[in-house]
Amino acid sequence: MPLKFHKMHANGDDFVIVDLRNSSNSMTANLARRMGDRNRGIGFNQLAVLLDDENADARLMFWNADGSPLDVCGSATRGAADTLMRESNSSSITLQTNRGLLTCERTSTGAISVAMGEPLFEWSAVPLAQAMDTRALPLTGAPAACSMGNPHCTFFVDDLTAIDIAATGPAIESHPLFPLRTNVHFVQIINRKYIRLRIWERWGGIPLGSGSCSCGAVVNGIRRGLLDDCVEVECDGGTVTVQWDGVGTVFLTGPVERVFSGLYTNALLHAL
Structure with missing residues (x-):
């Protein structure tokens, strides 16, 4: 049977929703x-x-x-929430993920806000290869690390x-310190409420944006005392807002947009 799908993006971070x-x-x-596969399939980041x-x-x-599973994707979660809210004509839903139960709401501006859960900081939860302080890893640049259900490593840079990114990102992603690899962030702090973020995504290269990476970058900045508790994150494709009180759940808010819908056909399925 053909699979119905929706192609969506969040500030250019593209993903596909399949309803099963x-x-x-x-x-x-x-x-x-x-x-x-962007040439023979639909194409997506997640x-x-x-x-x-x-x-x-x-x-x-x-x-x-590349066919590997992951536990969390902030952009695709917002896209799925937007789809279900439109379907049910509601402004709030809950989604079960490997990260836990996530509450999603539509804001007055039409953006989607997701309670992304609490960040994890223990070295074994990131995970890292050995015990250490995750606020400053023993790598050049002393990046910080955390987990938002997937591993994040954040460098704070002046320029x-x-x-x-294409040269530095892969080396950090696959560094022995990260047994499951890691997302790599490069953050320039414009002020305590605004950062510029570029990303090397684990197994994915350079995306226009990433919801979970935006969360991880802000969380690590707050832990280092560099940022306030509500931060606008400017990625290559646009901006999202991340809020964290330093203790509990991280909130990610930003726009999503459906680009097109279609059917992944029987012929393509039978070719697998």
């Missing part, structure tokens, strides 16, 4: 990889699969374009334009 509610979960690593859940409006499972 009321059916079996047919998504596999191979299928996700074929759908993620894929979000909607499934039935007894304790939430739906359950979300996420895949990278973002001087950083060769």
